[in-house]
Amino acid sequence: MKIGITCYPTFGGSGVVATELGIALAELGDEVHFISYALPSRLDLPRERVHFHEVVAPSYPLFVSPPYTLALATKMAEVAAHAHLDLLHVHYALPHAISAILAREMSNGIGGGAKLKVVTTLHGTDITIVGQDRSYLPITRWGIEQSDAVTAVSSYLRDVTVREFGVRRRIEVVPNFVDTRQYRPDGASPFARALARDGEVLIVHVSNFRPVKRIGDVLAVFDRIRRQIPARLLLIGDGPDRSLAERLASEGGFEDRTIFLGNVAAVETILPATRLLLLPSDAESFGLVALEAMACGVPVVGSAAGGLPEVVEDGKHGFLRHVGDVDGMADAGLGLLRDAELWKRFSAECRRRAERDFPTETLVARYRAIYEATLSG
């Protein structure tokens, strides 16, 4: 197959999943064309059968902002025509699904070829936050309805989409996946191993530092833990609430126990050096980083909300508490960190679950089956 993939090229989970999917498809013999405004953060080129097409949205004094949606649609149609694409698989509904539908309409019938198809994968805030803004809800719903196939990364996200958007069409749940050969318990780099001082445990949080991640809770949980045992907090990623995190650590007097690493492409070299991942978000549709941590044998303490319980089983791969229950999360985390045998058991269960339930091969095959059904439909 010849597949166009569009995603946000940043460090977020939707871009990571789209990139890993594209790489895996190319390894299976498909031809993959990434179409975005920058090279996806985890896409290392050159690679056989993988191409990248940069979208540039020129500015003009009359435009409020450069119309990226239109430039993207134009580029999609152009690539579809030149590379003879079978379908466009877009990750994150807005504006990618809209651009893809426009591209499909533009491409229709060009060269007498078959109609270009559009597969849309819903990832999270495209549905739970952005898509529900009244300014965007009708067009998000239209994008979902007009796509040839739609997938969601968890049952939670599918249910929210059906409930909040009132869509009746089929939405298939295809969970995210992890490459367990790359994410492994013995994969820590010397750099990562040297981050903890003698006797300290490393606790990690990875995110885009947006309000939905509840960065204040990450710091509050860590503060409670570090008062009881020697610990250090690694913060990976960047975003609007990073300065809040820096301020909270400094006001709390534990600045020297926090390390801000910023955006890191190779998180698989850091995660295995840590003992606990904190993910106390308001809601994660899936929580890809939790799965990545689990593949590295790292248990998770986070919120019993959204799709996270579909990835982390409370009491088996970590502990999930009500959103905002920082005392409960700290107690659960301490319980694990203080009991070496319990931690070992959880760690082994984490790895087992990643290998058994979220392997790349199985879930990439699910996407391929959706492509095939869409193309023959």
Ligand code: GMT
């Ligand atoms: O939706 C977002 O806020 C961004 C998106 C991303 O690009 O990181 O995250 C979502 O998609 C990920 C990949 O499917 C999921 O693992 C994250 O849970 C989800 N984020 C939220 O639901 C907050």
